[in-house]
Amino acid sequence: MENLNKFIYSKNEAINEAKRCLNCKNKPCIDGCPAKNNIPEFIKKIAEEKFEQAKKIISKTNSLPGICGKVCPHEIQCQNKCTRKFKGKALEIGKLESFVTYFNCELNKKNHFIKKTKNYKKKVAIIGSGPSGLSCAKELALKGIHVTIFDSMPLLGGMLTYGIPAYRLPREIIHYEIEILRSLGVKFITKTKNKKNINFNEMKKNKKFDAFFICTGAWAPKKIEISGENLPNVFSGTKFLRQFNSGMFKHENFNKKNLSVIGGGNVAIDSARCAKQLGSNVTVFYRQNEEKMPAWQDEIKFAKAEGINFKFQMIPKNIIKNKNKTLKVTFFKKTNKKEEKNKKIVDETETQIIYSETQIETNFLIYAIGQTVDPNTAEIFENLLLDKNGCILIEKETGKTSIDGIFAGGDVVTGPETVVLAMISGKNVSDVILQYLE
Ligand SMILES: Cc1cc2nc3c(=O)[nH]c(=O)nc-3n(C[C@H](O)[C@H](O)[C@H](O)COP(=O)(O)OP(=O)(O)OC[C@H]3O[C@@H](n4cnc5c(N)ncnc54)[C@H](O)[C@@H]3O)c2cc1C
Incomplete structure (x- = not known):
């Protein structure tokens, strides 16, 4: 029987973390939670080791608290408002949410399930x-x-x-x-x-x-609308992830191959990190600078730590299939006018930016620019x-x-x-x- 404890805080970790809650009067964390979970109250129950009560409190406003605990962007929601953040480190509210939902839960153990x-x-x-x-x-x-x-x-x-x-x-x-x-x-x-x-x-x-x-x-993936986007080995991010998550990709087909991702959101980063797991050399190309990337900061940090490369100010122009079956992708590279004057193609005097062309060769290309x-x-x-x-x-x-x-x-x-x-x-x-x- 599969025990879910391995995916969550241990009991002691949860209690210690819960005890860090300051139980602020104005409860800013609730303000940051889209579901308006009564965060201070359920955390108080964890600190008191009343886990079932904690679960009941959070289930009033959230039908899937354990899943939200794992995947919500807490850093920009509840944890962003946590008073502890301004005194060092925000409380790990998401981890406490998952703890209280899955503590001592076992798959297929019917007595854990609620009755109608x-x-x-x-x-x-x-x-x-x-x-x-x-x-x-x-x-x-x-x-x-x-x-x-x-x-x-x-x-x-x-x-x-x-x-x-x-x-x-x-x-x-x-x-x-x-x-x-x-x-x-x-x-x-x-x-x-x-x-x-x-x-x-x-x-x-x-x-x-x-x-x-x-x-x-x-x-439905948004198309990049450049020539070559329907070539073999060009995927939308969601299609790539769907096949990855269904176990359809073989490691040997991707291992040590170059894989390029176009996009700067979470789907682009998920695609890049999954491709890395398949052994590819991954580079993410984003059309703006790093600060403008919509992906969550932590995800970008993890991606970098895993060895994923990032290239900014790169706008895709077209994709061509080479004779050796690799893909040649041409990008417009945005550069500050002062830095590079020679390869000027388009000069937008107002923005002081010039666009030069640059090409890369890659085995696989993923575009993840929205759905x-x-x-x-x-x-x-x-x-x-x-x-x-x-x-x-x-x-x-x-x-x-x-x-x-x-x-x-x-x-x-x-x-x-x-x-x-x-x-x-x-x-x-x-x-x-x-x-x-x-
Ligand atoms: C790669 C990726 C990573 C993400 N990561 C996060 C994250 O970390 N945190 C977060 O909060 N959000 C994340 N999101 C967003 C989040 O997953 C979605 O916002 C959420 O799943 C939307 O839920 P939903 O129930 O509306 O639809 P979906 O989860 O999209 O489910 C729709 C379901 O409808 C089915 N369906 C479609 N058409 C039909 C039809 N005609 N007949 C029958 N069934 C049909 C589909 O098969 C699917 O199962 C991510 C999204 C993606 C793509």
């Missing part, structure tokens, strides 16, 4: 098993609603499974959360793409489901109204879409965001669905 309170006849279909779908399912199932989650992929968890690498979010943790849902009676139907196998109209007419929650994420919602979303979901960004249009407070009985949340509504925001939307919409069913 009532049993209604109502049925809800959730399309998408990412954090938004999992949190909505958990809240509804706890209240006795029959929930079925449909997902197009073979594995559950959405970007938790296919995006975030296992070194940041151990798969045992995702399995554990899914086992909790199974123990609450949630059914899962995988490899089922809406439109192909699910027919909304039919299901509504036949009273198969009373309400639907759509949370299909934002998986959007599936462009076929309206067609897939019965002509639901979309906003100007192609996201599903909802009533902000309720998650109601333009069609009665169909709700939406998570990245498919906001565009790419974070796990905690997807979790919150699933949790909030579950309340509205309950009212709707009643």
